[in-house]
Amino acid sequence: MTAVASKRTGNPDPVDFLDIDALLSGEERMVRDLVRDYVRDRILPNVAEWFESGRIPRDLGRELGKLGLLGMHLEGYGCPGASAVAYGLACMELEAGDSGVRSFASVQGSLAMFAIHRWGSEVQKSEWLPRMAKGEALGCFGLTEPDFGSNPAGMRTFARRDGSDWVLNGTKMWITNGGIADVAIVWAQSDDGIRGFCVPSGTKGFAANEIHRKLSLRASVTSELVLSDCRLPEAAAFPEVRGLRGPLACLNEARYGIIWGSMGAARACYETALGYAKTREQFGRHIGAFQITQEKLVNMLLELNKGTLLALHIGRMKDQHRAHPHHVSFGKLNNVREALRIAREARTILGANGVTLEYPVIRHMNNLESVLTYEGTSEVHTLILGEAITGEAAFA
Ligand code: TGC
Ligand code: FAD
Numbered sequence: 001m002t003a004v005a006s007k008r009t010g011n012p013d014p015v016d017f018l019d020i021d022a023l024l025s026g027e028e029r030m031v032r033d034l035v036r037d038y039v040r041d042r043i044l045p046n047v048a049e050w051f052e053s054g055r056i057p058r059d060l061g062r063e064l065g066k067l068g069l070l071g072m073h074l075e076g077y078g079c080p081g082a083s084a085v086a087y088g089l090a091c092m093e094l095e096a097g098d099s100g101v102r103s104f105a106s107v108q109g110s111l112a113m114f115a116i117h118r119w120g121s122e123v124q125k126s127e128w129l130p131r132m133a134k135g136e137a138l139g140c141f142g143l144t145e146p147d148f149g150s151n152p153a154g155m156r157t158f159a160r161r162d163g164s165d166w167v168l169n170g171t172k173m174w175i176t177n178g179g180i181a182d183v184a185i186v187w188a189q190s191d192d193g194i195r196g197f198c199v200p201s202g203t204k205g206f207a208a209n210e211i212h213r214k215l216s217l218r219a220s221v222t223s224e225l226v227l228s229d230c231r232l233p234e235a236a237a238f239p240e241v242r243g244l245r246g247p248l249a250c251l252n253e254a255r256y257g258i259i260w261g262s263m264g265a266a267r268a269c270y271e272t273a274l275g276y277a278k279t280r281e282q283f284g285r286h287i288g289a290f291q292i293t294q295e296k297l298v299n300m301l302l303e304l305n306k307g308t309l310l311a312l313h314i315g316r317m318k319d320q321h322r323a324h325p326h327h328v329s330f331g332k333l334n335n336v337r338e339a340l341r342i343a344r345e346a347r348t349i350l351g352a353n354g355v356t357l358e359y360p361v362i363r364h365m366n367n368l369e370s371v372l373t374y375e376g377t378s379e380v381h382t383l384i385l386g387e388a389i390t391g392e393a394a395f396a
Contacts, residue, residue, distance in 0.1 A: 112139025
């Protein structure tokens with residue numbers, strides 16, 4: 001956003017109305033601009049075709065790695081060690097391109113790499129993180145199962161001891177980047193509680209099957225992971241962590257990126273609708289001159305600016321180590337819900353043109369349906385917040 005007053009009217013910028021840009025440091029703006037340029041040059045000219053054909057180039061990993069966007073907020077092991085706000089801004093720009101591209105970076109950096117960085121042994125960190133930061137190796141994160149999505153505590157995938165080895169059996173479902181990953185982070189029940197494992201994709205007994213016929217997040221690989229007597233050495237297990245806090249700690253990171261990313265998708269929809277309203281004529285006038293269109297645009301503007309401020313606020317809290325997982329739930333719930341509303345409203349302004357891939361709006365709208373569901377559904381985040389304010393857990 002170029003937060004300058006309009007030259008002719010002196011009005012605030014029609015997108016960054018609150019001049020949120022002025023709250024960013026020079027370095028943060030540089031990261032934002034770098035990613036914005038990449039998305040403009042590389043993603044936007046191609047993404048409608050990727051979406052239509054249901055694929056995403058694997059090489060994107062190396063490109064994102066070169067830009068320092070994989071494991072961007074992690075320290076050491078070849079990771080850039082950027083601030084939470086810089087990482088959030090990158091997510092915002094990537095998702096202004098497509099939620100599938102942001103998901104690619106989120107799953108790699110915030111789920112797979114974060115899991116290894118936070119819970120892995122020194123050997124696991126040295127083996128995987130430098131290559132993953134460069135995008136030479138890709139990771140995925142297997143928590144959800146066919147019968148256990150919102151309630152991962154019930155997972156059936158089981159890791160059995162056999163001498164000093166582990167033998168894993170079970171199925172993971174809806175796993176982003178599953179079919180293109182070199183290493184899968186798999187969470188499994190064991191006699192010792194839930195454990196995490198680094199499963200190289202070439203391991204005997206490991207298979208990834210692509211899920212087809214998605215109408216959302218089409219520019220993203222989504223897979224089923226099947227583990228059939230998949231034998232791993234002791235060194236494949238995360239040494240210390242036990243229980244659901246292992247995977248849930250990783251989700252906090254990816255959910256944080258979504259707080260920003262969803263506002264990127266919303267911004268793309270709002271800008272498209274605003275531009276369209278200023279040029280499309282009906283009844284001899286621009287449709288942007290009609291009061292109902294203006295009301296729609298203003299409501300979009302309010303939520304876009306409020307949501308972006310919220311993302312920045314939670315980002316600053318995270319950089320000061322003050323962000324609680326409940327703050328992340330607050331941001332994920334609000335911003336994805338509002339982004340989806342903005343996308344749907346933008347779609348109406350485009351009329352019939354709004355249903356084609358010639359414009360980005362319906363692609364974002366369909367993508368945001370997945371974003372509303374993954375990383376904790378809107379209902380799950382509502383209940384997390386409900387428990388926080390009432391002290392009563394309503395999950396079971
Ligand atoms: P509960 O009893 O509350 O907690 C179990 C243990 O976990 C700890 N914990 C957390 N730790 C870190 N961060 C959090 N946000 C945490 N929430 C809870 C908790 O302290 C406890 O630790 P301990 O040591 O005492 O055992 O767990 P519960 O079974 O009641 O479940 C709570 C619930 C429903 C909130 C949780 O299961 C949940 O979040 N469900 C949603 C599942 C989900 O979000 N799955 C996402 C899968 S990954 C994905 O979707 C990737 S999409 C691609 C992309 O990101 O782009
Ligand atoms: P369910 O849990 O069956 O929920 C169905 C409905 O019931 C929802 O509306 C839900 O909110 C509601 N519900 C459930 N429990 C309650 C309750 N207690 N109170 C009120 N309502 C409730 N998972 C991974 O592990 N790794 C990935 O990389 C990954 N990538 C994904 C990519 C895509 C494109 C998608 C769509 C999903 C992905 N997921 C991934 C899975 C995602 O995290 C789950 O879909 C999500 O957690 C919800 O689980 P579910 O689909 O089984 O829905």
